[in-house]
Each structure stands twice: as structure tokens, then as C-alpha cells.
Amino acid sequence: MRTDMATRPRTYNVLNILTKFHAFPSEVDGKFCLVECTVPVGAGAPPNHHAGETExxxxxxxxxxxxxxGGEYPAGPGDYIAIPDGAVHAFKAIGDSPARVLILNAPGHMHEAFFTGLGTVLPDDQTKLPTPNEPDLGAVLKVAGEVGMTIVGPE
Structure with missing residues (x-):
């Protein structure tokens, strides 16, 4: 049961990605973070790694x-991609339309802090992609460093 739904934002613009929290770690005994992302074509996450958070x-x-x-893995509807602990990884939506993906991070505290620290709060009922803007690389590096994530470089 969500106990902080009314008081806590659940929807963010993170790197032009519409990010909706389905579960914060605090709602599931600190076990995981579950987000649903709508990713515009060409958007995604830069190469990064983080020890201690399964993704x-x-x-x-x-x-x-x-x-x-360094290996490339295309994925479509129904595909599951596991990231080995500490592996350098990135992703980008490709094709003709935005992608939608569920991301599970365990225990999820690092990703919750990154997404909410970097993201801009949006209305919780928003389903339309945010207006794209150029991500602030300095802010990305700062927030990543604060939460224990390493950004390796641009895609």
C-alpha cells in the first residue's frame, strides 16, 4: 500500500524521459525501486556504472x-535485460516511436536519489513526454557523484 502518494511527487522529467515511480524503496521495506519510463527516440542514459544496485x-x-x-543488445516488447552488478551500461530508444520500459533497481536507494535529485517534478497524471531540452551534463555528474554512481562519458 502506498502511504505517501498524496504528499510525494511520483512523476519526473529525467533526461527528457517521463519517469513514473510505481514503488519507492520506503514503500517496500527498502527492497527495491520500480519506475516506468517513456523514452523518446534518441534519449536514454549515458554510460554509467554503480556497484551495489542490481538493475x-x-x-x-x-x-x-x-x-x-561494450556489447550491443537490441530489445523490444517482452524482452528483459539484466545489468550485471558494476557493469558499464547505457541505453537509448531507437526506431520510429518512443519506448516504454519498467526499470527495477534493488535496493533502489541510489536510483531513487538520482532520479529525484536530477529530475524535474511533473504532474502525476502526465502521460505526454516532456518538452525536450539539452541535459545539463554538470548537474548529471554532480548528482551521480553524490549518490555513488559513475558516469563514464557521453553515449
């Missing part, structure tokens, strides 16, 4: 290219 992606719609430790 998995389940593609709902569209196409996403994952890069994990």
Missing part, C-alpha cells in the same frame, strides 16, 4: 538499444 529492464513498447560492457 533490470523490461521493455513494454518500442525498441531500446542497450550497451553493456
Amino acid at each position: 533490470g529492464f523490461f521493455v513494454l513498447d518500442g525498441q531500446i538499444m542497450f550497451v553493456i560492457d
Whole structure:
């Protein structure tokens, strides 16, 4: 049961990605963070790594290219991609339409802090992609460093 739904924002613009929290770690005994992301074509996450947070992606719609430790892995609806602990990874929506993906991070505290620290709060009922803007690389690096994530470089 969500106990802080009314008081806590759940929807953010993170790197032009519409990010909706389905579960914060505090709602699930600190076990995981579950977000649903709508990713515009060409948007995604830069190469990064983070020890101690398991990450998995389940593609709902569209196409996403994952890069994990230098290998490329295209994924579409129904595909699950697991990120090995500490692996350098990135992803980008490809194709003709935005992709939609569920991301599970365990225990999720690092990703919750990154997404909420970097993101801009949006109305919780928003379903339209945010207006794209150029991500502030300095802010990305600062927030990532504060939460224990390493950004390796641009995609």
C-alpha cells in the first residue's frame, strides 16, 4: 500500500524521459525501486556504472538499444535485460516511436536519489513526454557523484 502518494511527487522529467515511480524503496521495506519510463527516440542514459544496485529492464513498447560492457543488445516488447552488478551500461530508444520500459533497481536507494535529485517534478497524471531540452551534463555528474554512481562519458 502506498502511504505517501498524496504528499510525494511520483512523476519526473529525467533526461527528457517521463519517469513514473510505481514503488519507492520506503514503500517496500527498502527492497527495491520500480519506475516506468517513456523514452523518446534518441534519449536514454549515458554510460554509467554503480556497484551495489542490481538493475533490470523490461521493455513494454518500442525498441531500446542497450550497451553493456561494450556489447550491443537490441530489445523490444517482452524482452528483459539484466545489468550485471558494476557493469558499464547505457541505453537509448531507437526506431520510429518512443519506448516504454519498467526499470527495477534493488535496493533502489541510489536510483531513487538520482532520479529525484536530477529530475524535474511533473504532474502525476502526465502521460505526454516532456518538452525536450539539452541535459545539463554538470548537474548529471554532480548528482551521480553524490549518490555513488559513475558516469563514464557521453553515449
